[in-house]
Amino acid sequence: MKRIVILGTGGTIAGQARRSDSHVGYTAAQISVEDLVAGVPALAGLPLEAEQVAQVDSKDMSFAIWRALAARVAHHLARDEVAGVVITHGTDTLEETAYFLQRVLAPAKPVVLTAAMRPATAPSADGPQNLLDAVRVAALPGARGVLACIAGTVHAGDQVRKIHPYRVDAFDSGDAGPLGYIEEGRLRRLRDWPAGQALGLAPVLREDWPRVDIVTSAAGADGALVEALCALGAGGLVAACTGNGTLAAPLEAALLKAQAGGVAVLRANRIGRGALVEPDGAAPALPSAGALTPVQARVELTLQLLQRGS
Structure with a gap:
């Protein structure tokens, strides 16, 4: 051994x-x-x-x-x-x-x-x-x-x-x-070992990591938290969505505005199982995190921003 x-x-x-x-x-x-x-x-x-x-x-x-x-x-x-x-x-x-x-x-x-x-x-x-x-x-x-x-x-x-x-x-x-x-x-x-392409240590060893936060869609959700987080300098936002990636209309509007202003956004499933299924033939206005949970999506978005040097 x-x-x-x-x-x-x-x-x-x-x-x-x-x-x-x-x-x-x-x-x-x-x-x-x-x-x-x-x-x-x-x-x-x-x-x-x-x-x-x-x-x-x-x-x-x-x-x-x-x-x-x-x-x-x-x-x-x-x-x-x-x-x-x-x-x-x-x-x-x-x-x-x-x-x-x-x-x-x-x-x-x-x-x-x-x-x-x-x-x-x-x-x-x-x-x-x-x-x-x-x-x-x-x-x-x-x-x-x-x-x-x-x-x-x-x-x-x-x-x-x-x-x-x-x-x-x-x-x-x-x-x-x-x-x-x-x-x-x-x-x-029961199945294969995990695989994938390593990002490497170089992007993550820097100390100035971007701020990435999670906002949750729920009954009565609005865009106030998104606006506050953008004012705090958030580089990325993960939206924990209802249903199959749906968002309360005021929250979605705030996230679209944030994305247009340069903040990276990912939608993730708040349910804990399954993956977001997108309609055929149309790219979503807010990108999907697929099968990732909101906390996994937050790590993923943070790593993406670190790779970009954001």
Whole structure:
């Protein structure tokens, strides 16, 4: 077995609660990644390295951490002796980090994000098994791409999304379905590894990232928020749409005006499943994000603007 590098960023998997029977009353990002690894007996003796990149509750994930994380992942993947990388992460923004890393790196080796819905102090903590499964997936010959391994299920990093606030099986992959399942330590793979063209580190290492915000269409929505965000200097806006990409008329008018003024706009489906289906023969006035969720679309639009140098 080649070496597996485990990068820690905090999250519930590294959380502690005052009461051992509490699954929600805890403080995230308290335990070092070295101690998380030491707490899984089945990992003892394996060729592992652990490195703490950040120690945050993932609701507080930042672009600065993303830049550091992408750079460290790229560094370790370039080492011949490294088979893959595992990242311990919080569940709240895991889908955003996974999408970001897949689009930026599209790695030829596996990069496996894992997390937990229960803190490390819970009597039925899910973190140790998830970490063990992630290491096993990262060590698989031929594995590639950014993946998420949680609750015995493996998802493609550019499709995974959180769908439940409490259950341990809190993630799915939308209409695409999971990439596979971990069964008795073995992966039963259902479809191909993630693929794509890497954007590379160069566009994302700059510190002046453009502001990209999400606005939501709902009953009574108007354009006031769009106008305010444009005044704040937003370079891009993602519209979380009702139905098949529809928008309240005042909100749509404000978004069209913003687009005409140079602000990049993407429409995304607020429902959480499916993809926007456009009419034949006509390009939409506001571009579609396809099957991306609003938060994935925000990452995508940010990366597009970084590529353009905006």
